[in-house]
Amino acid sequence: MLDCIAYQETNYFSPLIIDYLNKNKKLDIFYNRFPDLINFQKQIEEKKKNYKAEHRKILVQELQEQYKNLPVSKKVETNIRALEKDNTFTITTGHQLNLFTGPLYFLYKIISTINLAEELSVKYPLQNFVPVYWMATEDHDFAEINFFNYRDNKISWDIDSSGAVGELKTERFDQVIQSFQSVLGDSENAQYLINLFKKAYAQHKTLADATRYIVLELFQDTGLVILDANSKKLKETFIPHIEDEVFNQTAYEQVEQTSQQLQEANYRTQVNPRGINLFYLKPNIRERILYEDGKFKVNNTVFEFTESQIRKEIKEHPERFSPNVIMRPLYQETLLPNLCYIGGGGELAYWFQLKSYFKSQQVTFPMLLLRNSAIIVSEKQQRKRQELNLDFTDLFLPQNELVKQKTKQLSAIQIDFSSQKEFLKKQFGDLYKLANDTDKSFRGAVAAQEQKQINGLMHLEKRLLKAQKRKLKESLERIMQLQNALFPQKSLQERQLNFAQFYEENGELLIKRLQNELKPLDLRFKIITLPY
Known part of the structure; x- marks a missing residue:
């Protein structure tokens, strides 16, 4: 069973995202094309003219190197080879390397990406479309990714960390494995989950390798291509933009101007540009690059460069220059023959700040698609909802408002x-x-x-x-219990829970149902019923 609710009725999305979905004209200047199926034709034509053929060759060589010792499905192998052809384009999503995928929406992002590539293949059979998961291996906010929630338990990996998280060694994981195993049941699905967890983190050396293994295992037959862009060869393609940022600091001027326009249109901006929007990257170090007293300095370190020295460093070691949130999208779109980026509301919000910066760099701005959002409901919960005479729009209300409305409806007294x-x-x-x-x-x-x-x-x-x-206490408590179960911590389920909770109950059916029912161009919040 599948049902939907308009994003506008959920109370969980910002005015910026709601106006985007409504195609409000005042947002037109902040994006390239709205993600309607028909608009992809013009996006294909523009990207084809504005994407360097040599980047294809470098991209394919690097992907083949990254997949060299991995079990590669026929579909993935075909997709990597197809990227050499000028009629092949990518659909991309990116995400942090959260422990065991982190929040449930991680799956929604990837499945949205896979499904959109398949939908475009039907609409435009003369082109090839490859779904790509861009691993955020250069991120350094370990506290955001070192845990996941399983039922009422927080499973966390507690170590001291510094530098890029993708390079973190997967050591001291025995306690984490034990913690997860102690709260799992003994079913076949539970056994699959703990084996997947052990193989990922006990048999792979880095967090990047472990994450790649999990995603490969979950989506092995879909053709999804996983890319770690923290590579010298790949960053060589980005050298002109690194140099522009270091010496001209174009991003600050362009993004500040766009941010001001958004604020004047009464929207909140998501990110603030810095003078230089690059980090300096070395083992255990990812620190901001600053320009002070005529020199380029690496914050919180002894590293500093004159102009000639940093020019030499960029040329010889581009892998040491790591884009921040402002520049990472530009790196992605420079490197990939990409048509569309799929992200959450917060991600799209900062992409809206970047269009003029892309124009200054002569890089095609991608189409922006809000990832699918969904709530998974059991058949038992659906029956309870019906018995309580609740619409799903009721359950999206703040709890005090829900209780107030239902009290008035249930009361025999007006x-x-x-x-x-x-x-x-x-x-x-x-x-x-x-x-x-x-x-x-x-x-x-x-x-x-x-x-x-x-x-x-x-x-x-x-x-x-x-x-x-007070008189209707029993009925109202049942209503609140149902809402609390579906909206843990009074938040969207997809932001709080991990896929393991649903996989333990449903096994492979979970992934199959999500793949069947998440429609990326159907811009509504999905309600998906599963048997458990």
């Missing part, structure tokens, strides 16, 4: 005093006429008395609502 308030206003209308006909100073006393009476009715209404809540 709690809404609107008619009494209207009657009161009519009665005071006569007093106002009297005040106008006699002493107008009397009007203030009438107004004060009217407000006092209205406040009294409002107080009685609240007292009655509170009394009815």
Whole structure:
């Protein structure tokens, strides 16, 4: 069973994203083309003209090197080879290297990417479309990725870390494996999960390798290509943009200007550009590059360069220059023959700040697609929802509002005093006429008395609502329990829970159902019912 709810009705998406989905004209200047199926033709034509053929060759060589010792499916092998051809384009998503994939929406991003590539292959059979997962191996915020939630348990990997997370050694994992295993059941699916976890983190040397293994295992037959762009060969393609950023600092000027335009249109900006939007990367080091006192300095280190020295460093060691959130999208679109980036609301928000910067660098700005969002509901939960006479739009309400609405619906007594308030206003209308006909100073006393009476009715209404809540306590608690189960921590399920919770109950059916039911160009929030 599949159902949907408009993003506009969920109360979980920003005004910026809602206006984008509504194709609000004031956002037109911040993106290239809206992700309608028909618009991909023009995006293909533009990208084809503006993508360097030599980048294809370098990309394919690097992918073949990264996959050299991995079990590669026929479909992945075919997709990598296809990237050499000028009629092959990518659909890309990116994500951090969260422990055991982290939040559930990690799967939604990848499946959205796979499904869009397949949909485009049907629409445009003369082109090839390759889904790509860009691993955020250069990220350094370990605290964001070192855990995942399984049911009511937080499974975490607690070590001291520095530098790029992709290079972290997967050591001291015995305790993490034990923690996860202790909360799993003993079913066949539970055994699969713990074996996948052990093989990923005990048999691979780095976090990047472990993450690649998990994604390969979960999506081995889809043709998904996994890319680690932290590579000297790949960054050589980005040298002109690194040099421009270091010496001209174009990004700051362009992104600041666009950010100001967004703010003037009453939107919040997601990121703030720096003077130089690059980090310096070495083992256990990823620190900002600063320009101070005529020299280029690496923050919190002894490294510093003159202009000639840093030019030499860029030319000889481009792998040591790591783009931040402002420049990473440009690196991706320079390197890949990419048509569309698929991301969450927060990601799209910072992409909207980048269009003019892309134009200054003469790089095609990709189409931006909001990833699928979904809530997974069991058949048992669906039955409970129906028994409680709840629509899914009800469950998306803030809990206090939900309880208030359902109390009024379930109450045998009318709690809404609107008619009494209207009657009161009519009665005071006569007093106002009297005040106008006699002493107008009397009007203030009438107004004060009217407000006092209205406040009294409002107080009685609240007292009655509170009394009815007590009377209907059992039914309301069932409603709250269901909402709490579906919206853990009063947040979207996809942001809090890990796929393992659902895989243990449903096995391979989970991935298959998501692949069948997540439609990337159907811009609605999905409600997916599974048997467990």
